[in-house]
Amino acid sequence: MELEVRHLRVLCAIADTGSLHKAARRLGLAQPSLSTQLRRIERALGAQLFLRDRTGCRPTPLGLAVLSRARPLVAEFAAIVTETRAAAARAAGGFHLRIGATASRAIPGWLRLLRTRVPRIEPTLQMNVSANALLAMVAAGRLDMAFVHEVEGCPLRIPAGLCLRVLVAREPQFVTLAADHPAAARTEVSLADLAGDRWMVDATVDGEWDALCRVLRAAGLDSEMLHGDYLTAYSLAATGEVVTVSQPTAHPRPDLAIRPLQGDPIGVRLLLAARTESELDGAYPELEQAYWAVAHEAPVYRRWLERARPPGTPALPGAGGQAHALPVPRRHHGMPEARRPQVNGGP
Template identity: 55%
Template sequence: MCAIADTGSVRKAARQLGMTQPSLTTQLHRIEKALGGQLFFREPSGSRPTPLGHSVLCRARPIVAEMRALIDEVASTSQREQGTRLHIGSTNSPAVAGWLRRLRVRLPQTDTTIRTDVSANALLHMVATGQLDAAFVHEVEGAPLRVPDGLAEHELIAREPQFIALADTHPAAAQEVIRVADLAGDQWMVDPTVDGEWAGLRRIWAAAGINPRVVHGDYLTTVDLVTAGEVVTPCQPTARSRHGMAIRPLYGDPLAVRLFMACRQDDTPAASADDLFADLTAAYMEIAWASDAYRAWLVRHDGPLPVGS
């Protein structure tokens, strides 16, 4: 109930809780049946509590807080008795594998696990509630994330440019840098579940004076559509090119994200925040300089990473 009220959506709440939407809907109906009334108004824009729902939420939130405190206390005792654990999270990034590899070398006796999610806001919430020790996330320019109180931010890159992926047979692929207006006639693949992505793209389309066709999908499954010439799609500059695909920067770098690691202000139990951030920085630099397109951009712009790292 608290998750639905906080996110304003059963779908978003299910993702935050690691459940399927039908499972959460069934659970909500079971609670409503037990209490004898409707708890949320279902509207096109989402879900909002009914008067009964507000009353129940007032009782539920202290229970949830006490339960979280109990879980944290038990987990802390378990860590002391069974060894140390480190739980990290990340939005999709090629740097994650290198980050994990370095952490396991630094902390050989620690059980290190990773949680990935397309929603940076969901990961930040998990750090704030103790489900994760740290999270590496991206914040789309012009679409600020909801960073909970009590979290410390360690900024990796203030402004990472986002590139474009397109078929290597596309006429614009012959250019070193592509203007957004050159892609006005193309169909763009957009993942609307990525926090801030839709708003960022609409902003750059408006600035370029275009209104392209859009198809919604998952960036992880777009490779075949891109190489077939069916869509173009924004991508990270560190993304690996595939056969039949070209990755190019956009003229003027109109679409960018801020990369940072978030953790609770008190250090994580297995390692200091400085150590976690140092390994993340090294992993990011490794994949940045391994990318042909990003390496060329970095050399042209003299940064933001040390050349040769």
């Protein structure tokens, strides 16, 4: 067996994730197939590269030596492929911008603006619940950029060499509950108001399960936690079976109530990642406009921003691109330092 770049990618993915299961998910392979590939690579090199136990996989000393040579080769090959494809697309009169993203209502508007404003660019989209997987794909040259969210307290694994642009330094996460839930009558809901409710979150979204567990424990609650995708969670929330975390830009529905949580205990950072600053410059303005357009259309989020904004900051752009009388910070649009998250009034 002769080693190829794809085999080096396998080694890097296992080392980065520390798990055959997670590496297989990142690479789009079945775990048995990945395990077979790793055994073949180790046989070809004549040495064990990873130690496997119940806690995962970690490189042996020889594995670390191989990885130190493999990583720059994988990165260089990805750069060759990306640059060659881009040059070929430009010569043919067009360019496919490969975008990855976690869920956001800003995405349709972003793609529309890119098509309108950037001649000959055709954006393509790959969705994934895992921000870490998307960032790895950008670093490997399989995507040109990724729009992801980082859950507070659960830092993402940012691959070396990526450039980041912060769209929102701290976006509060709201709660979605049935429209006839007693707490829906309030403009702001405390965690204590939801003490008797079950929560449903998608545990495959990087950091969300851990963040909610941490917040509930800090509030002294031992709420039942259910795993489910957010489409299911919203359906069950509408019938009063569960409550769930939601993005503040979520579209209003007559059978659901979207409310801020008192003290804003759960927050995320919204990031755009690419391999170069010039790539970020070419797509960030459209993303920024698309995001604040959907924020403008979300009445509960607009009211939260009005309360959270510091005095004298620029106006929020509306859906048509015109400034409206809702000031927010221009670059990061994050929550001001004076309004850090609290749980039930605590520090």
